Amino acid sequence: MKEDFLHYVWRYQKFDTTDLKTSDNALVKAIKTGFAHSNSGPDFQQAKILIDEMEWNGAVEIHIKSSDWNRHNHQTDPNYENVVLHVVWKNDEPIQHPDGSRIPTIELKDRVDYNLIEKYQKLQSSQDDIPCAGHWAEISDLHKSEMLEKALVERLYHKSGKAKTHFEEGAQNWDQASYFMLLSAMGFKVNQHPFERLAEILPYQLIKKYSSSIFQLEALLFGISGFLAQDFEDEYPNKLKKEWEFLNHKHKATLGSEMHLHEWRFLRLRPANFPTIRLAELAQILHLFPSLFDAFVTDMDLKTIQKRLKVKVSDYWLNHYQFDKESKFRNKQLGQNSIKTLIINCIPPLLALYANSVGEEKYMDKAIALLNDLKAEKNYITKKFSVLGEEIKSAFDSQAMIQLHNEYCQPKKCLDCSIGFSILKA
Numbered sequence: 001m002k003e004d005f006l007h008y009v010w011r012y013q014k015f016d017t018t019d020l021k022t023s024d025n026a027l028v029k030a031i032k033t034g035f036a037h038s039n040s041g042p043d044f045q046q047a048k049i050l051i052d053e054m055e056w057n058g059a060v061e062i063h064i065k066s067s068d069w070n071r072h073n074h075q076t077d078p079n080y081e082n083v084v085l086h087v088v089w090k091n092d093e094p095i096q097h098p099d100g101s102r103i104p105t106i107e108l109k110d111r112v113d114y115n116l117i118e119k120y121q122k123l124q125s126s127q128d129d130i131p132c133a134g135h136w137a138e139i140s141d142l143h144k145s146e147m148l149e150k151a152l153v154e155r156l157y158h159k160s161g162k163a164k165t166h167f168e169e170g171a172q173n174w175d176q177a178s179y180f181m182l183l184s185a186m187g188f189k190v191n192q193h194p195f196e197r198l199a200e201i202l203p204y205q206l207i208k209k210y211s212s213s214i215f216q217l218e219a220l221l222f223g224i225s226g227f228l229a230q231d232f233e234d235e236y237p238n239k240l241k242k243e244w245e246f247l248n249h250k251h252k253a254t255l256g257s258e259m260h261l262h263e264w265r266f267l268r269l270r271p272a273n274f275p276t277i278r279l280a281e282l283a284q285i286l287h288l289f290p291s292l293f294d295a296f297v298t299d300m301d302l303k304t305i306q307k308r309l310k311v312k313v314s315d316y317w318l319n320h321y322q323f324d325k326e327s328k329f330r331n332k333q334l335g336q337n338s339i340k341t342l343i344i345n346c347i348p349p350l351l352a353l354y355a356n357s358v359g360e361e362k363y364m365d366k367a368i369a370l371l372n373d374l375k376a377e378k379n380y381i382t383k384k385f386s387v388l389g390e391e392i393k394s395a396f397d398s399q400a401m402i403q404l405h406n407e408y409c410q411p412k413k414c415l416d417c418s419i420g421f422s423i424l425k426a
Contacts, residue, residue, distance in 0.1 A: 001089050005120050006062045006108065007043060008415045008424075010087050011036060015111040022104040023091050026052045034060050041079040049085050051104055058084035066105055067093040119424050123414045129384055130409045135423050136388045144390075147418040148400035155403035156352035156367060159345065162196065164353055178292035178350055179204040185345035186282050188338070191275050194263045198225055201256025207286055210247075214314055217283040219243035225279060226259040227323065236316040237323040271321040272332060277313065281334055284311035296347045297354050300366060302373055305347070309339045340374055344395050371396040381405045 009015055011033055020028045027050075034047030042059035049056045059082050063069060066088045074080040075098060083103060086095055091107040123131045132139070162184065167177040180199045187195035202224045210216040222228050222237075223244030232238050248255060264275045271277070288308050289295045295305060312333045319329045334342070348367035355363035374395035376382065382392050385401050392398055407413070414420030 001064055002124070003062060003064055004413075004415050005117075006064070006087065006089060007036065009108060009112055009116075010044070010060065010062060014113075014116060015108050017111075020106060020111075022051065022106055023094065024102060024104070026104060028085070028104070028106055031055070042083050047084065049104075051085075056084035058082040060085045060087055062087050064089045065093070066091045066095050069095045069103075116424060120414070123420060123423065124412055126412075130388065130405065131412055131414060132419055132423055133388060136390075138426075139419055139422060143418050143422045148397065148404065150418070151403040151408070152368070152371070152396060152400035153352070153364075154407065155399055156349045156364075157356070158403075159349035160353035163350065164357075166200070167353075173204070174293040174297070174354070175208070175291055176204045177353070178296050179207065181296075181346045181350045182285070182292060182342075183282070185342050186278055188273065188278070188341065190265050190269060190273075191278065194225075194259065194265075194275070195278075197259060197263070201259070203254060204292075206251055206254055211287055211290070214283055214287050215240070216243060216247065217286055218280065218314065220247055221279045221283055222276075223248060224255060224258055225275075226261050226263070227276065227279075229258065229261070233324050234316075234320075271327070274321050276322050277317060277332055280313040280317045280332075281311050284313065285309065296350055297363065300347065300351070300370070302343075302370060305343065306339055309334055309342065340395070341377070344371065344374060344377070344399065348399075368396060371399060377402075 013030065013033065017029070022028055029050040030047070031050055032046070032048035034044030037043060037045045037059075043062045044060040047058060047060045049058075049060070059080070061069070061074070061080065061083045063072075063086070066086060068088075069075065069086065070093070074083075075096070081097065083097075086103045086105040088105060088107055089109050091105055095103045095105060097103060126133070128134070130136070160181065163177045163180045166180045167174070180196070183195040183199040184192055187193065198221070202220060206220065207217065210220060219228075219240045222240055228237065228241040228244050232241065248258075266274055285308075288311065295308075310333055312331060317332055319326055321327050348371055351363045351367035351370070355361060355367070372394045376392045376394050376398040379398075379402075381402050382398050384405065386392060390397075390401075392401065404417070408417045408420075414423075
């Protein structure tokens, strides 16, 4: 038995309420079960409980055993002084408030239908990566679409969380927030964290100051990233190093601490995905977009953005993947899949963040429409849903399924999922 199952049982009154009595033989009736509360304090707030015809307003606390009350030290926590009902699976010990008064307690172990318990336990003990895989064909499209939309919105807000913190702690500049989202996406998972660190130590206002010069942008990006902290044989990196030393001295008060090379990941990456190439591509993007916020939010146009993101690196990188290591000549530019991934991870979360901040739903609609216009990603997670017969038509579907898989299926939060909920309800 798990506590989250008892939360579900209490919230939706999935137990026999006939002649319900406390351990002290007082009749109990829930007028209002209360609002689920996930922060510190009792599990359900603002409940309304009738005990022997007397109405009590306060909190409800849920435990597997009544003795958990003392084990969790609630008896000394003032946050629990307003508990009017203790709901437990097994009442193994009488519980009291600090003043010595008995806390009304009801026991549920003989009041919950066995079939409901069995369904829940089967979901929790499932060996499938998607616990409800065996029921998938029986689940209505309405429940699936409802949960996928919920998962997608959660994913957008989760992805924009760091940018929100960055925005709120900084000068509340939307271009800076857009810049952070862009750099986070440019890391393409493997180098996401170093790119985010780069966004923190190299402010967008400085980038904008030098956005007309690819050379100066590369000097700033490669310099602060730690790639110019050595001597070179090639002329170009030596020029970049000299320019970086000048810019670093000039803007010392604005720039953060220089990064170290060991922060960047090269191992098991294709050369075209090396962070050096990504930085060279980033310089071109920052050069081409005068205002990231206008391009990504205010005047967002998918076709225009896709076209402009097909950036080509500067001449030096046409026959290099790293400084001082010449390679075969190749036109390096962001490919279609990389552009799609970049857009998915940058623009919809930013639109969602802006929609929430200014209270304009049209920007959330814009984010959802954008994902519906992009082709679905193909990865090991989407494949799991394809095997179940689910059609994955767009990035809306693939992003929602990634969130559903990672945040609900893997931790088996079936009771927080409308799909799992529908299975228990059936």
